[in-house]
Amino acid sequence: xNDPRCWREAxxxxxxxxxxxxxxxxxxxxxxxxxVIPPAMALLTILKWAVRPADEDDGQDRxxxxx
Numbered sequence: 001x002n003d004p005r006c007w008r009e010a011x012x013x014x015x016x017x018x019x020x021x022x023x024x025x026x027x028x029x030x031x032x033x034x035x036v037i038p039p040a041m042a043l044l045t046i047l048k049w050a051v052r053p054a055d056e057d058d059g060q061d062r063x064x065x066x067x
Contacts, residue, residue, distance in 0.1 A: 006049035014042035 017038035024030045 003049065006046060009049070010042040010045040013045050014038045017041045 015038075021030075021034050021037055024034060025032070
């Protein structure tokens with residue numbers, strides 16, 4: 001879980017969800033329960049990175065011509 005790509009993806013997904021929920025709350029008047037969605041998306045992203053196989057380390061053994 002020390003991979004910075006994990007935290008970057010969680011922040012991007014959670015941040016986009018916060019913006020969508022904020023706009024929905026301000027302009028559409030949705031219920032407050034939708035504020036549960038951004039942390040849930042971030043946690044699912046972290047869970048995805050936690051359970052992925054260890055042999056998927058991108059870029060470690062790739063030949064230089066494929067980069």
